[in-house]
Amino acid sequence: MPTDPSPQRFPDLAPYAEGLLDVGDGNHVYWSVAGNPEGRPALVVHGGPGSGSSPGARRVFDPARYRIVQFDQRGCGRSTPHASDPAADMSVNTTAHLVADMERLREHLGIDRWLLHGGSWGSTLILAYAEAHPERVTAIVIAAVTTTRRSETAWLYEGVGRFFPEAHERFRAGVEHAEDLLGAYAARMNHPDRAVRERAAADWCAWEDAVLSPEGQGTPYTDRVDDTRLGFVRICSHYFAQGAFLEEGALIRDAHRLAGIPGVLIHGRLDMGGPLTTAWELGRAWPDAELHVVENAGHLGGNETRRLVLEALDRFFAKG
DSSP: OOOSHHHHSOOOOOOSEEEEEEEETTEEEEEEEEEOTTSEEEEEEOOTTTTOOOGGGGGGSOTTTEEEEEEOOTTSTTOBSOTTSTTSOGGGOSHHHHHHHHHHHHHHTTOSOEEEEEEEHHHHHHHHHHHHOGGGEEEEEEEEEOOOOHHHHHHHHTGGGGTSHHHHHHHHHTTTTOSSHHHHHHHHTTOSOHHHHHHHHHHHHHHHHHHHOTTTOOOTTTTOOHHHHHHHHHHHHHHHHTGGGSOTTHHHHTGGGGTTOOEEEEEETTOSSSOTHHHHHHHHHOTTEEEEEETTOOTTOOHHHHHHHHHHHHHHHHHO
16 A cells, blocks of 8 residues: 555545434534445544544545444534533543443444544543443554553653653643642633633643654644633543543453454554553453554654554455
C-alpha cells in the first residue's frame, strides 16, 4: 500500500442518517451513519474525552464495505447539553454512562454486532464496552493505546514534565502549583466565571500540545476555540481527576473477557504522552490481539500508523 497519505484514505462522505438519541439524565447523544447501509457495522469511538466525532475519522473505512457509525459522547460535539455550559450535570457523565450509551445506540440502530475502532481515550472506552459486552463485538482496531489508569494520567500530567520543564512549569502555574493538578483544573473548569474557565482551558490545551504533538504537527488542542475548548477541557479534567471512574488497572486485569475477539493494537514507540508499556501489557493480557509498534511515531501517529489501521480494517472485513 502506498505511503503517501492522500491515496491511503477513502474520499470524504456525508452521513446518510443522523439524529439525537435520548439516553436519559437529560442527555441527548448525536449519532451519524455513513457508507453502505448493508455493510459490516463499525463504530468509531472518538478520543479526548470530549473531542467529539470527526468526519475525517470515517475515511479509513471502505464505504462500499462498511456501515460506519459515529457518535459524540455526552457533553461534546453536537450532543446536548454541552459541557461548556456550567449548568450541564457532570455527575451523569462517567465511563459507565458512556458504555450504556453505546449499547443503547447499538440497539437503536438495530445492529447485532459491530467492529470497534478508535484511539487514545477512545481505546479506554472501547475496552470498557467490549469487556462489558464481548458478545456484541466482532473485532477491535486501536491506534494509541490507553487505559486511563491513574498511573497513566500521572505520567501525562506530571512525570513527562521532566522532558518539557518549561511547558510543565507554565501548566503548573495555571493552578498556582496545586498539589492535585487534575483536581485543581477540574475545579477551575466548574468556576462560575467564564474568564477563569477560559484561562484554565487555554493552559490545559497548551500543555497537551507540548506533549502530544511535538513533532511539528501543529497545535490541535489549542486550535479548539470557544465552547469547543471549554467543553473538551471540562470533560477531560472531570474524567482524569476521577481515574476515569474505573478501578485502577481493571481494563488490563479483565482483558481475558476479550477472548475470541481479534484485535490490532498500534502504538508509536515515541509516544511521550502514552508510553508503549500500556499497549505491551494489554497485548500480553489479550491473547487474540496483535501489537504493532511504529518506531518513529508519537501519540498522533502518522503514515505508518494509518497504513496499519487500513490494513487491519481490510483484513477484518475479509475474515467476515
